[in-house]
Amino acid sequence: MKKKFAEEIKIISAPIDRVLPVSFYDRDTRIVASELLGHILVNSNSEGMTSGIIVETEAYLQNDPACHAARGMTKRNRAMFGPPGCAYIYFIYGMYYCFNVVTREQGVGEAVLIRALEPIGGIELMKKRRGRDKLTELCRGPGRLVQAMGIDKNQNGQDLTGNELFVCAADEGGHNIVNTTRVGISEGKELPLRFYIAGNPNVSKR
DNA sequence: GTCCTGATCCTCT
């Protein structure tokens, strides 16, 4: 029991020193989407800390019909036009939230949707929030990972380089990235803007 | 004001 706790702290605390800087997000959205794979998303709140390796992302570009920002800024998508390295969280299908990271300079409405994570920290808390025990059922899918991580709509627009909700660099590289078309959209579905880590069981759809 | 749509997930068949 004690050993397990120590391991968890080690996993989480090591990368906190290396939170990805704003400059990481202030680049081409497709590059950010592919390079986010393998890094670690962390959320910390009063319930505890949860974290997971990003294994699946999708890029949404401003001139792309599937992107919320394609028709200009509205109250809903305002966070997407904010500075790079912020969160864009929106409500979908009456029941779920999706979590995005904002890219490019302020005023450009582009973002990367985080579609799936591999749970690594706070797994018991994730199981409790999701009401499921199986690891791959915790963060496989955008709505699921938001629920498991305890991400809240009030975190919309929040700075991802702070100490509550952030992404930190992981050492491991060498994974094979698959670049394919996006999921669940009608327009722009032919564009290869989805990225995932080949063979990872937490990827939502293959 | 009303109506329709949707970057999803779960359950049942």
Next chain:
DNA sequence: GAGGATCAGGACG
């Protein structure tokens, strides 16, 4: 594989 749950935002009148 199909269909239902459930509601905010946007389009339209």
